[in-house]
Amino acid sequence: MIEVLINSGLQLMLLLLVAPLLSGIIKTLKARLQTRRGPGVLQSYRDIFKLLRKGMVVPETASWIFSAAPYVVFCTATLVGLMIPMTTTHAPLSLFGGVLAVIGLLALGRFFLALGGLDTGSSFGGLGSSREMTISAIAEPAMMLAIFTVALGANSTNLSEMAKIAVTQSWRFLAPSQMLAFAALFIVLIAETGRIPVDNPATHLELTMIHEAMVLEYSGPYLALIEWGSSIKQLVLMTLLVNTFFPFGLSSDWTLRTVGVGLAVYLAKMILLACMVVLVETANAKLRLFRVPELLMVAFILGALALISTFLF
Amino acid sequence: MSMFPVRAAFELGIAVYLTGACASIASWQKPALARYICCGTALTGASLEALAVVFGILQGSPVHWSVSSGVPLFAYSFSCDALGGFFNLTLAILVIAVAIYSFGYLKEFEGKRNIGVFGFLFHLLLVSLTITFTAANAFLFLIGWEVMALAAYGLVAFYHEQRESRQAGLLYIIMAHADVGCLLLGFAVLIQGSGSAEFASFHAAAAHLSSGRQSAAFVLFFLGFGIKAGVIPFHIWLPAAHPVAPSNISALLSGIVIKTGIYGMARIFLDSLGGVPSWAGLLVLIVGLISAVLGVLYALMEHDLKRLLAYHSIENVGIILMGLGAALIFRVAGHPLLAGVALIAAMFHTLNHAIFKCLLFLGAGSVLHSTGTRNMEEMGGLIRPMPVTAFCFLIGAIAISGLPPLNGFVSEWLTYQSLLAGFGVTGSLTRILFPLAGAMLALTGALAAACFVKAFAITFLALPRGTKASHAHEAPRSMLVGMGILTGACVTLGLGVTWFLPVFNAMTDQLLGQRVVANLITGSGLVLSAGTPRSGTVSTAIIGAGLLILLLPATLLVSIGVRRFGRKSGPVWDCGLPGLSEENEYTATAFSKALRMIFSVLYKPRREIQTVFDVSPYFPKEIHFESEIEPTFEKRLYAPLQEFIFRFSTRMRTIQAGSIHAYLAYIFVTLVLLLWFGVRK
Structure with a gap:
């Protein structure tokens, strides 16, 4: 019990602190790749801090749902973060929710954010909510298939169990099924975190925005919670991807050395994945909304192939 | 503990329902009295039935009694066992909520409609449902089934001055009789094998049936019960009949009447037939899959609130059938433990769907009561005049979307786990189907969430889209209490699932010969596990607590910010064009x-x-x-069928010449043929 609490506390700190950093790193890397200087890796912290110190304007038309959404987004993302293994194979709350709970909780956050978008009565919010729910709905089966492939290998939907199995077979990621599942989940990651070519996090153009349209009416501390929650969600999904397929360096005991190595390797892996995301973002143009289903269909087919190859090879 | 008189409580409950039926119709000229009688007797009867069931399950052994009728093959046989008892418990919970709700809801009928007739049909429906779930004789079961269909017909067509209601009623009664026809034939196969119409005799006889007859029985029962449950492609009566009935009846139709199909399948496939071939299990799974995905896809296109909910019933019946199909497959494959988990998933989802769908229909009823329209495009902003209804509807919407930590999530979680387990235990070609079914379940869940974002937001949020919505008012208190009970049930069954699950021990013991619930609960009784070691675990109670704990720092952050830097309300961003109105809304x-x-x-x-x-x-x-959008099934399947029937009838008219001599000749020929058949045997 004490161990769970300490572990939760440590991982909570890690989540809250690393998530904005990762967003900052992605922004800076992207800027550098486009030969801009970029705002610096600490910009996301500054943004959140600034928003927390701003007055808040709430639309006259909004109800309590509008106010509830930021809390739900933030709490679900953070709780999910405690269910996935980050630097050790022991995720603090992994007994209380496996991968299905992770997907479910993220969906709960999305559900409320979409309601918040529609609550204002602004067309932008409705547009964002409609697109967000549509894209997440067609991303879901691909995500489930890819995760099932891994879960079937580990015989468990419990993320710590999955990580423990994965640690014992370090070279498993070379198996065709794992590579296919990774590819599928990577596409889903792009869609779920709202990055190019699915959504552009830097745009406020009504033709293209999805996530930004939903949160258009939020300001001040509410917006800070949403931004923070979204960056935690991004961190969580990236961690999930990295640690299920490349579990190197996950510490399985509590000595200082293994924990230190675990942390260092974890950060290195995340930066590497961030580089991949940035490369994809820079090399591609944003897709038209109605081309996105085709991309996600590719992910679904990759997931199905991954599943079939688990018992072919 | 002395034995609770289960049979006496059960019979007393039936007697109360019947008295309610008679008293309602007798007091039809005094609407207020009829209303009190109608709701009061329903409440009393349901409470008695609930007591009978709860004690029947607690005492562990099924209570069986039989009164002979003198008619061959027919006896008044009742059996209060774990399976029927579970459905009776579901019924009783819903009836208690609906009866309280109806105190307020029926008030607007006073002076406009005949509450006496309503109460009569309502109680007839309750009696027939109770008998259907307890009958242990095929003919008694069919009588209950038929009375249920007729009572439901009367209630669907209750607003009979509206053409839409009459048409929906007609469609319903046609479909109901197609299904009773299939059931009659199915029972005929079983009765021929066993020589008796008692359910208890079927089990032994089914083992000696040839595989062809067994398959025939399976197909007939699957058709019959499938039509009642509203699986695709037999679903067309649901979105027609549910919206036009009074809302408290829609809640019961979607909550429990369609579940009689699920009950029948579980009763016949698992109990009477004692397992079905594995292709049959696969068929159930695939039909469930198709119903789930298509049901939700059609629901998304609806903007009639009650029709939308009706399509979601098709979806959820699909999810239930996925669990049931998996249970049938595992049972044949010799994995009673997994079959138990899948069966619990299916039955728990049956209960959960009954509760949240009833809640949503009652919520829709309040909205309809207050605004006078079912069209979502005319609503909006109802969360301000109707805060309690909105909150209840929101909880129902979260539960039906399968989001944690409410009850819908738990039963879908169990369904996922049994589908995943299916990969390990079946042959190489069918095993691929299980994860794919899981993926389709994920699609269903996500689409359902999208659909309920739409349903809740367009109905309750933003600005009113018309005068009907802007003059809305909150429902009377009794209606809110009725919804509140079900809202509480959604939360309790979600967070406290590990305390509730032992109810299923008796059922899996009865149907599969194994008590499985102990395998499903670990972690000091807080954590739900999928039954096998190392498989997934989840704890909705901890998730709920975790969310509350994390809420604390978030609230602190925001409230400090608000205290120091202020919070004000302002107009929505209107792109610089003044006067954003409800016409600009999504x-x-x-x-x-x-x-x-x-x-x-x-x-x-x-x-x-x-x-x-x-x-x-x-x-x-x-x-x-x-x-x-094109109503594909109506246009491509039912329209040609209807045309064929009409053409066939026209052709048949030539032998109906109207001449009495011809008719006498027909009778003579029929008699000769029958005699010939009789002698030949």
Whole structure:
């Protein structure tokens, strides 16, 4: 019990602190790749801090749902973060929710954010909510298939169990099924975190925005919670991807050395994945909304192939 | 503990229902009295039935009694066992909530409609449902089934002055009789094998049936119960009948009447037939899969609130059948433990769906009661005049979308786990189906969430879209209490699932010969596990607590910010054009536009836009917009069928010449043929 609490506390700190950093790193890397200087890796912290110190304007038309959404987004993302293994194979709350709970909780956050978008009565919010729910709905089966492939290998939907199995077979990621599942989940990651070519996090153009349209009416501390929650969600999904397929360096005991190595390797892996995301973002143009289903269909087919190859090879 | 008189309580409950039926109709001229009688007796009867069931399950052994009738093959045999008892408990919970709700709801009937007749049909429905779930004789079961169909017909067509209601009632009664026909034939196969119509005799006889007869029985029962449960392609009566009935009846129709189909399948396939071949299990799974996905896809295109909910019933019946199909497959494959988990998933989802769907229909009833419209496009902003209804509807919406930590999540979680387990235990070709079914379940869940974002937001959020919505008022207190009970049940069954699950021990013991619940609960009784070691675990109670704990720092952050830097309300961003009005809001049609285009192969949407302008097409005076999707099943399956029946009847008319001599000849020929058949045997 004490161990769970300490572990939760440590991982909570890690989540809250690393998530904005990762967003900052992605922004800076992207800027550098486009030969801009970029705002610096600490910009996301500054943004959140600034928003927390701003007055808040709430639309006259909004109800309590509008106010509830930021809390739900933030709490679900953070709780999910405690269910996935980050630097050790022991995720603090992994007994209380496996991968299905992770997907479910993220969906709960999305559900409320979409309601918040529609609550204002602004067309932008409705547009964002409609697109967000549509894209997440067609991303879901691909995500489930890819995760099932891994879960079937580990015989468990419990993320710590999955990580423990994965640690014992370090070279498993070379198996065709794992590579296919990774590819599928990577596409889903792009869609779920709202990055190019699915959504552009830097745009406020009504033709293209999805996530930004939903949160258009939020300001001040509410917006800070949403931004923070979204960056935690991004961190969580990236961690999930990295640690299920490349579990190197996950510490399985509590000595200082293994924990230190675990942390260092974890950060290195995340930066590497961030580089991949940035490369994809820079090399591609944003897709038209109605081309996105085709991309996600590719992910679904990759997931199905991954599943079939688990018992072919 | 002395034995609780289960039978006496059960019979007393039935007697109360019957008294209620008679007393309601007797007091039809005094509407207020009829209303009190109607709701009061329903409440009393349901409480008695609930007591009988709860004690029946607690005492562990099924209570069986039989009164002979003198008619061959027919006896008044009742059996209060774990399976029937579970459905009776579900019924009782819903009836208690609906009866309380109806105190307020029926008030508007006073002086306009005949509450006496309503109460009569209502109680008849309750009696027949109770008998259907307890009958242990095929003919008693069929009588209960038929009375249920007739009572439900009367209630569906209760607003009989409306053409829509009459048509829906007609469609319902036709479908109900197609299903009772299939059931009659199915029972005929079983009765021929066993020589008795008692359910208890079927089990032994089914083992000696040839595989052809067994398959025939399976197909007939699957058709019969499938029509009642509303699986695709037999679903068309659901979206027609549920919306037009009074809302408290829609809640019961979706909550429990369609579940009689699920009950029948569990009773016949698992108990009477003692297991079905594995192709049959696969068929149930695949039909469930199709119903789930298509049900939710059609629901997304609806903007009639009650029709939308009716389509979601099709979806959820699909999810239940996925669990049931998996249970049938595992049982044949020799994995009673996994079969138990899958069966619990299916039955728990049955209960959960009954509760949240009843809640949502009651919520829709309150909205309809208050605004007078079922069209979501005319609603909006109802969360302000109707805060309690909105909150209850929101909880129902979260539960039906399968989101943690409410009850819908738990039963879908169990379904996922049994589908995953299916990969390990079946042959190489069918095993691939299980994870794919899981993926489709994920699609269903996500689409359901999208659909309920639409349903809740367009109905309750933003600005009112018309005068009907802007003059809305909160429902009377009794209606709120009725919804509150079900809202509480959604939360309790979600967070406290590990305390509730032992109820299923008796059922899996009865149907599969194994008590499995102990395997499902670990972690000091807080954690739900999927039954096998190392498989997934989840704890909704901890998730709920975790969310509350994390809420604390978040609230602190925001409240410090608000205290120091202020919070004010202002107008919504209107792009600089003043006067953002309700006409600028997103509509239900607009919300589902993206999905309509993505799944256009299925929907075949058609739209028509006419613009009227004076000078320039850029400044239209008025725009006429019309959009519809193709009702594929109605058009491609039922329209040709209907045409065939009409053509066939026209041709048959030639032998109905109206001459009495011809008719006498027919009778003579029939008699000779029958005699010939009789002698030959």
